[in-house]
Amino acid sequence: MSFAAEIKREIARDMPEKECCAMAELGALTQCLGSISLQGAGQMQVIYRSFSTTVGKRLLTLLRYYGQLDAASSVVKDPRFGGRFVTTITLTPADSRRLLRRLDVLRRDETGEDVFQGVPKRVVRRICCRRAFLRGMFLGCGTLSAPDKGYHAEFLVGDNARARFVQRVLEMCDIPSAITQRKGEAAVYIKDSGMIARLLATLGASRAMLEVEEMRTRGAVKQQVNRALNCDHANLEKQVASSRRQVDMITRISHLAGLTSLPRDLEALARLRLLHPEATLEQLGAMLSPPISKSGVQHRMRRLSQVSANLRTHTPSVSKEDAP
Numbered sequence: 001m002s003f004a005a006e007i008k009r010e011i012a013r014d015m016p017e018k019e020c021c022a023m024a025e026l027g028a029l030t031q032c033l034g035s036i037s038l039q040g041a042g043q044m045q046v047i048y049r050s051f052s053t054t055v056g057k058r059l060l061t062l063l064r065y066y067g068q069l070d071a072a073s074s075v076v077k078d079p080r081f082g083g084r085f086v087t088t089i090t091l092t093p094a095d096s097r098r099l100l101r102r103l104d105v106l107r108r109d110e111t112g113e114d115v116f117q118g119v120p121k122r123v124v125r126r127i128c129c130r131r132a133f134l135r136g137m138f139l140g141c142g143t144l145s146a147p148d149k150g151y152h153a154e155f156l157v158g159d160n161a162r163a164r165f166v167q168r169v170l171e172m173c174d175i176p177s178a179i180t181q182r183k184g185e186a187a188v189y190i191k192d193s194g195m196i197a198r199l200l201a202t203l204g205a206s207r208a209m210l211e212v213e214e215m216r217t218r219g220a221v222k223q224q225v226n227r228a229l230n231c232d233h234a235n236l237e238k239q240v241a242s243s244r245r246q247v248d249m250i251t252r253i254s255h256l257a258g259l260t261s262l263p264r265d266l267e268a269l270a271r272l273r274l275l276h277p278e279a280t281l282e283q284l285g286a287m288l289s290p291p292i293s294k295s296g297v298q299h300r301m302r303r304l305s306q307v308s309a310n311l312r313t314h315t316p317s318v319s320k321e322d323a324p
């Protein structure tokens with residue numbers, strides 16, 4: 001079973017606590033999976049189709065138990081969809097109209113006529129209902145890739161107005177998301193693993209959330225260890241390379257002018273460096289008498305480097321040899 005299917009099964013296990021939440025979830029599921037077939041004489045029929053039996057069963061419970069609606073269902077292997085099982089749920093025309101009015105999809109105007117609303121917003125007024133709405137959206141059109149395959153949660157909602165609305169509801173739950181187009185259909189997605197964990201908590205998928213959190217923690221620890229290892233390694237390499245340059249520079253001065261030609265403080269440091277090529281600048285500073293700080297050592301190294309550079313430009317030939 002895919003990670004997304006596991007989450008759906010987990011979410012579908014808990015029944016909505018309140019009727020308002022059941023309606024919010026039903027509203028979302030209707031947006032994702034429902035279609036309205038207009039029949040003659042102002043009649044209409046709501047039809048749901050889902051490839052998931054988990055979602056199909058959930059829909060039936062919400063419609064029959066919470067909505068008190070007359071819903072008929074059938075599960076058939078559909079050759080049009082590669083022989084996959086498709087659950088189809090239909091409502092009677094009278095119950096279709098009742099449901100659409102309750103979901104705020106239809107609203108009566110002044111003349112008493114039913115008119116279609118855009119995206120029904122009333123269902124997400126309460127905080128409890130926002131969570132229920134997102135649950136319905138995830139059951140209806142949500143996907144989520146398993147933690148070991150990289151984090152990606154997505155709601156393939158279809159049209160842009162709906163996508164913006166889902167994004168807004170996610171935002172109300174402090175979950176930032178982005179919108180993209182998939183083959184002409186709008187999709188709302190979340191890539192940040194922390195936000196995906198928050199989404200799962202919001203949906204009530206605690207087990208899946210813990211799984212994601214565990215992977216995140218493992219990933220973060222691994223990253224920290226790697227960073228520490230790389231950092232130490234890089235520092236060490238830098239230190240070795242810089243010491244090698246100093247030894248070369250001092251050997252050059254020694255060959256070209258002799259270390260005794262140097263001012264006393266520089267000569268002392270130059271000799272210490274040749275004796276202790278592995279020592280850090282702090283360690284060298286501590287070995288001097290009187291001891292000096294790291295920045296004092298850096299300053300003397302710069303002066304030595306200046307001496308070496310002058311020797312190179314002004315003394316083209318070796319005049320004198322001086323072992324350190």
Ligand SMILES: [Zn+2]
Binds near residue numbers: 018020024127132
């Ligand atoms: Zn509610």
